[in-house]
Amino acid sequence: MSDMDEMDDGSGIVKKFMFLNRKAPHGTVYALEGLEVVLITAAFDQDVSMVFTDDGVYQLMKGIDSKGIEVKDFSKTYRALEGYDIEKLYVDQKSMDARGLTEEDLIVDVTVLSVDEMANLMAEQDVVISF
């Protein structure tokens, strides 16, 4: 994540970007490589929302210790998002309930949305990228 400084495509356009995270961490690389895209998008001063639904809510679990599988623990990056002005983090209530999770279990503060609220948020985006 070397090029996270301020970037500009010259157009001055600000679009609403939603990043939809539906996959668990570690089993596949999408969560990790998805974070890299989110950070770059914020560096372009775009209006960024991160949404966690389905198994994506597992990305935010507290207490992750990945030493035993010999891969990087990137879960602390979620706590650093605020420093890059990425403050709109949403999780899906239904996905949390289905996994027995509450906000207390998560490593960052999030806004919990119902399915309908989530659907409306998605519908008003300019660009939705799913990982």
Place this chain on the structure above:
Amino acid sequence: MSDMDEMDDGSGIVKKFMFLNRKAPHGTVYALEGLEVVLITAAFDQDVSMVFTDDGVYQLMKGIDSKGIEVKDFSKTYRALEGYDIEKLYVDQKSMDARGLTEEDLIVDVTVLSVDEMANLMAEQDVVISF
């Protein structure tokens, strides 16, 4: 599939190999590349069973026409299996029912098994490879 002639590892051992096909064709390459392994295994004079369960039953559909997606149609290979002495083809009754399919819909003759029969067949194998 160039090396399908008679092969021999020199040991004279014959083991029971089961190939478990659980995935639909075309969406992923596993069905196609799995067939290549099955043919080679038969060339080693091993005791080969092919099992189709879950979305794997879709591999055997009649009437496949893949010209529109510009990939090879390999479904005729299933009809050629008999020529390589691969005659044990099993499909899972429950998977067929769940997809609204009957034996009439399939491109080859198969033996339809219940879940229990399938479970027993699997348990008696020496090697199970899943695609």
Place this chain on the structure above:
Amino acid sequence: MLHIVNKSATERGALESCLAMATKGSAVLLIEDAVYAVTNGSTAAAKIQAAAADLKIYALGPDLAARGMAGRVLDGVNVVDYGGFVDLVAEHSNCQSWL
């Protein structure tokens, strides 16, 4: 909004998540292994037909044909070719692929 689903509904949860979040009047296009969901007798058939009341359901014809399913499409589902896929993306102001 156009929702694009490419996973088999019997193997993955993508279609169900999509249908739960698609707002009234949205379009849902099924491609690749997702097209099995719109065939007669599929487990997802009832869900698709219920969803068709509020959503426009499309399926990619070349993917149906490649799976031997061209003649088994549920009533109420619109079959399109790649040209129709392009038109759907152009006609909707945004799209989301349920990977």
Place this chain on the structure above:
Amino acid sequence: MLHIVNKSATERGALESCLAMATKGSAVLLIEDAVYAVTNGSTAAAKIQAAAADLKIYALGPDLAARGMAGRVLDGVNVVDYGGFVDLVAEHSNCQSWL
């Protein structure tokens, strides 16, 4: 026989297919994203606990820890490390990975 499952039960059908086909006395080892199934409050928890009557259920500890789930494992599930994984493969005459 040892059955190995590596997919999340909320996203894929592998665990359900495995449990349906595992004969009495078989072992089922959950690794990678499959370990979520043996945690308290998971959708699959009831299924796992019912299956544990006839099957021996194992989960890979390093994969639980990597997912923040080390402290949430259901009663009746045996947590093993990679050494235990190797032992399970050695102890059973054959194994099947539910990819």
Place this chain on the structure above:
Amino acid sequence: MQFGILINEGPYTHQASDSAFLFARTAIEKGHTVPRVFFYHDGVNNSNRLATPPQDDRNVSARWSKLAAEHGVDLVVCVAAAQRRGITDDVLAPGFRISGLGQLVEMGIQYDRLVTFGD
């Protein structure tokens, strides 16, 4: 209309790569433009010119190269994803170039639509 395309999976293993190609070619045939395709995750493997599939099968990197040459499509391979997976300038097919994720974000900002193909 300008379409950006994001491809997240490699050739042959997932149909995503095929679907993306047929979508791009059709969009161009219908008079739209596809100024750039971005290859991320395993998608970077689509750019490998060393691939020699069977003669009766499609050649994924070669057909992208041809589309790029004929219609000026900019084929951008993510540098970070490429480094992890061993895609370097040495193995790149004609028309592909390696660059940063900013090129993907620009597609989202500047083009009318961004369509993702993946697993």
Place this chain on the structure above:
Amino acid sequence: MQFGILINEGPYTHQASDSAFLFARTAIEKGHTVPRVFFYHDGVNNSNRLATPPQDDRNVSARWSKLAAEHGVDLVVCVAAAQRRGITDDVLAPGFRISGLGQLVEMGIQYDRLVTFGD
């Protein structure tokens, strides 16, 4: 005991490749042998020596090469799968070789166990 290992997915994208490595290394540590690992489907991409992951991350092809050198593990990449995906002798890391599917079948016939890692 002799364990054969079949790897069906590439590095980084799926954990399968990591799980297989940790299983193989642990089996050897416990006194078993792993005479051969077979790389099929996208698994062939594990053999690419051009990969340069970030310094704080694992190097998948390099650690297989090291295990092979230290413990005589035969790392076999399927030729047909490799040709589709652009893996040639030119990009192969030390200890890997390209050969046919017969090498996989032999593992099933000759070894005590065959364990598959994939998606």
